[in-house]
Amino acid sequence: MSTQVKSLFDPAITRRAAWESITKLDPRVQVKNPVMFLVAVGAVLSTFTFFRDLASGAFSTFNLQITLWLWFTVLFANFAEAIAEGRGKAQADSLRKTRTGTMARRLTNYPSSTEHRVIATELKRGDVVICESGDVIPGDGEVIKGIASVNESAITGESAPVIREAGGDRSAVTGGTQVISDQIFVRITAEQGDSFLDRMIALVEGAKRQKTPNEIALSIVLAALSIVFLLAVVTLKGFAAYSETASGLTTSLLSVPVLVALLVCLIPTTIGGLLSAIGISGMDRLIQRNVLATSGRAVEAAGDVDVLLLDKTGTITLGNRMASAFIPAGGIDPKRLAEAAQLSSLADETPEGRSIVVLAKENFGIRGHDDSEHNAALHQATFIPFTAQTRMSGVDVGGRSIRKGAADMIEKYVDSYSAAFPPDTKRAVEDIAKTGGTPLVVAEVVANKATVLGVIQLKDVVKGGIKERFAELRKAGIRTVMITGDNPLTAAAIAAEAGVDDYIAEATPETKLKRIRDEQAAGHLVAMVGDGTNDAPALAQADVGVAMNSGTQAAREAGNMVDLDSNPTKLLDVVHIGKQLLMTRGALTTFSIANDVAKYFAIIPAIFATLYMTNGEGALSALNVMQLATPESAILSAIIFNALIIVALIPLALRGVAYQPLPASTLLWRNFLIYGVGGVAIPFVGIKLIDILVVALHLV
């Protein structure tokens, strides 16, 4: 999604957000956030009081300022939400651009194929369209015929074209991407307005954002705290009435604006005002990493994941196995083995096959293509492709049959010619398997006489730095499980080398699914990455299923996230963002509540400054530990601090608090000190500074 990370306060977004913070004053919008709704109601009450006093000829600059700051508090919270939404919208707009004006070549009655040009938005699910080089694919769909290279940079930002073909695991195409060669027939799988892009746009914009379970629970805590403080403030009016009589005062100490100011300072406005911004920006951060989630719930679940199922290939190891040695059977010339291996691999276009050719060239200087005699022979060669049943491949050329494949299959093969499988080769096979390599045995049949020539050692190359990454995850309490089709010995060796906690060898779709179910039954939350159709059941079963964008439509539908870069290690980023999301909410809640201590010490002595007077000052003035100048300046400073802290924390809400994979108790200590203890201390300093400023500017 060619997304540049925008600066936090992009001018255009900020301008739009400033306007939206006013339009969001609509009560129907406000009522969705109980804490801020309470502030808005308080602001209305305070405004009403101010004008009522004005009508009776009393003008109070103090009440006016309180009222204004109450409104600012509401506006700042609206602004925070609007900024987060704005950043999302900016991304959504760039997504949307890829779609406008696309024309589609719809085929009616496929496969009899009459072509009509229609606007992309008119396409229905099940329609078949044809796309040739230069065409923009008009909607999400599945390739049903043909093969083409597709430029997906519009959504992935990756300029190298990718291959999309009918059947197999690379059949899904996304609307908005462009075909750059060949021709494909695409069956549209998503109704317009319900395609991936549409769903993602809706999510980023915050329009369809539903509250996640943790957000709901937190909202309950915040609402309950608001009720507690509402009770405390309302009853204080009664307590004060008693105390005023008792100390001989005839006027009420608590005006409506002062009571509202106290209430607004106490209720958790900081987290209340930033809550939705935190949620929206979490999605936003995910998209910046080119991962699209189908729901906020999935992102949150990612933070809880404690078991990661990772495919070995591409995630833990570098793509494919590479040939690393030729080990001849007893009495066989190494060069003979290399030559046979090379010959059998010439037509093998798999990476393994190519690596054998390369190794033969490097070690023995065997070059296939400039040997004309050789080439002539090759023209009559019959290549035997690898199949799942035979688990062998090879070549029949000039009366020789060369086969390479799994040891047990080659053993059967030579056995059918009544030849023995040499024990030293058997040992070599076992040795290779034990060290995590894959043995490929090469045999040759000439005139019905079979000979085992030796073994090719294929080795997996573990990605650099992956071991450290897993160690970090372990510290954060996340267990990694490697999935591989290898035999248990090979799997164990790679698992040890890569530092994963566990592995599933000889994995089939069923074993993957079973493993996920077992982990879940034991109470774990499981994430997995997959791309193939055979991964779909496991992706659907996992709590967090990340499908590769290059994968099949089935896989993409089954998962709850799609990685546009098709990079399996991205799962680690997703976990990171999920945790950050929860931590930001927790930290700001703690901070918000901790702030109340200082606000009490500012406001309580101020409002009761003339209660129970002794020696010229109220008895409770002793609680004015900050030495705030006057009662008015104290109350005003507290409410100004309360409003400004929302703005000050917008960057934190948008970026999220820093997360490092550390044990929970270490993290807790750190955040408790910063946001808890810091949350108690900071407002003492802040309110005092504002008080000095308020007095210096003669605001009261």
Added chain:
Amino acid sequence: MQPLEFLQIALYFGLLIAITPLLGGFMATVFCGQKTWLTPVLKPLEGLIYKLSGVNDYEEMSWKEYAFALLTFNALGFLAVFVLMLAQGALPLNPQSTGGTSGYLAFNTAVSFMTNTNWQAYSGEAALSYLTQMLGLGVQNFVSAATGIAVMIALTRGIARKHAASIGNFWVDLTRTTLYILLPLSLLLAILLVSQGVVQSFGSYVSATTLEGRSQVIPLGPAASQIAIKQLGTNGGGFFGVNSAHPFENPTPFSNFLQVLAILLIPSALTYTYGKMVGSVRQGWTIFAAMLAVLLVVLAVSLWSETSYNTVLQTSVQMEGKEQRFGVANSVLWGMTTTVASNGSVNAMHDSFSPLAGGMAMLNMMLGEVIFGGVGAGMYGMLMFIIITVFIAGLMVGRTPEYLGKKIEAFEVQMAMITILAPSTVILIGTMIAVLIPQGLSSLNNQGAHGFSEILYAFTSAAGNNGSAFAGLTVDTPFYNIAIGIGMLVGRFGVILPTLAIAGSLVGKKYTPPSLGTFPTDKPLFAVLLIAVILIVGALTFFPALSLGPIVEHLLMNAGKTF
């Protein structure tokens, strides 16, 4: 303070810590239905009770069934006391021919003893017959305590059981608590108290002529048996009006030591029982440590305030309202333990404590009676705070919060917040009404900030089911009898019902095994966080109220002004 007084306090806490695992372990055995050394004696009796009452002791209950049984049983208990009080004039065991009480007082008292509050708007020796004391109040002292413990055990099962549907059987929990724990302990304590001179008699009151030649009536009664359970079951309702300050209720320093130990005995042992039942005694000890830390702090503040030089009285030994035989340290120790635990018995008048010590007593109750708290009630109340703490801490480490492997979700958070909101509402709204209407104000014997403290204390005591009184307030009036009565009901069942709902919700959840990403709840850090949450919630809710009561009173006293 004298070195000997420090030694007594050290001895007190040393003994408490030593007994906690012994008694706690025993109780865990009882609640798991395992054999104890009392089983051979009591099992036949237990079986007989089930047989007579038609209880199938193998039948388990869902939380709703459990709550229904509990409410039905408590309603019957309420009715029994209510009727006894109204009709006691016509019933036997009434040597002083005490007449029936007013309906308001009967309502208030019946609620009070059913809810384990033991708020006393009457004076026992003047208003109640022996039959009412024994059959009504004595019985409720046992079963209201057993009810609290039963709820805590049910919640514990909810946490400990994995993916189950039931949380135990209320009748069995009630019977076992009474039979295996409360009765044997009470018997032991009663005998010890009688040895110190606490009266236990069915005789009528004795008339004596004093040295000044005036005649004095000396009340008697079956006191020792009732005092034992009032201390052990965090009931607190004295046999005599002045409670354990009375020489027949608490005659010697040794009886005083026993009684003050009995206040915290079961609440503190239950932390161990809890740890044992959830499979990790460290969990229990962590909770115990958090409770002990708060108690030690409030005790230190109160002792400091009570022993520092008082500019008004011009002394640093303030004996007003205290008994000579106990002195300052023992009076303050009792005052703090009885208010942290929702016991409410007193051996000194809290009204006469220095403003700060009185304020601490109030704060203890405002914290939700979770620092040891009522038997069972303190522990389940504490678990509600634990849920809130775990929730906030869980968010701070980036995990959906879980406690002992159970996910804490919106429902648990909602119920836990209700248990915190319900008593707070009673205290704040009740006090506000009382200070604004003549029916509330006319009962005051003191004015100004101290009068405010008296009313605030009364509603705080009701909401926390504590039952201690600041005194100085005439509470046997229709307004206070009804208002405090409602307060006690909300403070009790407004907590019990959400607690059982949580038990029901947690018991059905699957167990998530802990990982490094789960923060441990059996470490000092968790105890610190828990204390922080309790103090912040308590302090923030009640700071304005306290500032107009004890805080301003303290500041005024320093400026030389009293009420």
